Amino acid sequence: MVSRVLGLLALCSVPLTQAFVIPHDAQALLSSDASVHTLSDVEATSDIETFTRPNWFESTLLARRLLAKSSSGVISTIFPNPPPPNSRSPASVAGLPIGLREYIADCESSLPSELSHSDNGDPTILALRVATTFKNTGAGSNLSLELDWWDHLEEAVPVYPGLPRSPAALPRVTLFGYLEPLPELSAHSAAQLEQCFLASHPDAKVWLPGASRSPHSSFWARMVVTSAYWIGGFGDVQQIGWIDIDEWKGIRPYESVGGVGDGRGWEDVRLPGEKE
Numbered sequence: 436m437v438s439r440v441l442g443l444l445a446l447c448s449v450p451l452t453q454a455f456v457i458p459h460d461a462q463a464l465l466s467s468d469a470s471v472h473t474l475s476d477v478e479a480t481s482d483i484e485t486f487t488r489p490n491w492f493e494s495t496l497l498a499r500r501l502l503a504k505s506s507s508g509v510i511s512t513i514f515p516n517p518p519p520p521n522s523r524s525p526a527s528v529a530g531l532p533i534g535l536r537e538y539i540a541d542c543e544s545s546l547p548s549e550l551s552h553s554d555n556g557d558p559t560i561l562a563l564r565v566a567t568t569f570k571n572t573g574a575g576s577n578l579s580l581e582l583d584w585w586d587h588l589e590e591a592v593p594v595y596p597g598l599p600r601s602p603a604a605l606p607r608v609t610l611f612g613y614l615e616p617l618p619e620l621s622a623h624s625a626a627q628l629e630q631c632f633l634a635s636h637p638d639a640k641v642w643l644p645g646a647s648r649s650p651h652s653s654f655w656a657r658m659v660v661t662s663a664y665w666i667g668g669f670g671d672v673q674q675i676g677w678i679d680i681d682e683w684k685g686i687r688p689y690e691s692v693g694g695v696g697d698g699r700g701w702e703d704v705r706l707p708g709e710k711e
């Protein structure tokens with residue numbers, strides 16, 4: 436109990452007394468004599484005790500669901516250092532990371548079997564050659580992709596009785612890896628991939644690879660995920676840390692591959708505020 440409340444306090448960067456109504460049990464801890472318990476302390480404590488922290492596999496299912504439900508995320512890449520001779524970026528950013536929001540989709544399962552990584556959580560990306568993110572990957576940068584559930588604050592419920600809804604309590608995951616351009620696709624395979632990607636990005640039709648009169652040259656790529664860092668929310672009720680990457684890669688929508696987790700898939704869990 437004590438560590439849970441301290442976990443909450445540690446995550447509050449503003450003075451609690453000004454911003455929030457403090458739960459009774461937290462007040463007891465803040466007061467000079469934490470051993471004094473009243474009936475209302477016990478009630479507030481039992482409210483908090485009803486939260487159970489998901490285990491790591493369940494958290495990985497949530498993270499994998501977050502990818503499936505995301506249509507964009509912030510991709511961080513590193514500017515080449517030294518800058519290439521033709522660079523338009525100031526020399527002062529050489530070697531620095533830049534995070535830019537990009538379109539992504541969970542379309543690995545739409546690829547033909549000989550190209551597919553079998554729906555293993557490698558995001559599909561429509562890369563524009565002119566974009567800074569893909570200039571940097573072209574110059575050798577690896578990348579990370581941040582996804583979060585912060586747009587769903589209105590549907591979520593407060594984590595603690597007496598506290599307002601909190602974006603900091605909502606999940607986010609950062610995937611690490613490298614960009615792998617996909618080889619030339621047959622017309623049939625390209626159509627399959629386009630159907631999946633355009634479902635969440637209808638506007639991207641204009642700059643699909645090979646689109647006539649496209650303003651920008653583009654290519655299909657996948658992000659090969661090599662590591663993943665999860666922040667489920669407040670650390671006392673959610674996991675925070677590195678995901679077992681074999682579990683990440685082994686999760687499918689309705690099951691997980693043999694030997695991974697408890698056999699469930701990402702359709703068996705719900706993110707905060709989602710309907711059952």
Ligand SMILES: *[C@@H]1O[C@H](CO)[C@@H](O)[C@H](O)[C@H]1NC(C)=O
Pocket residue numbers: 575576577612613661
């Ligand atoms: C990018 O990642 C690959 C594979 O994970 C690694 O071998 C390589 O050294 C990385 N490149 C850079 C520039 O860090």
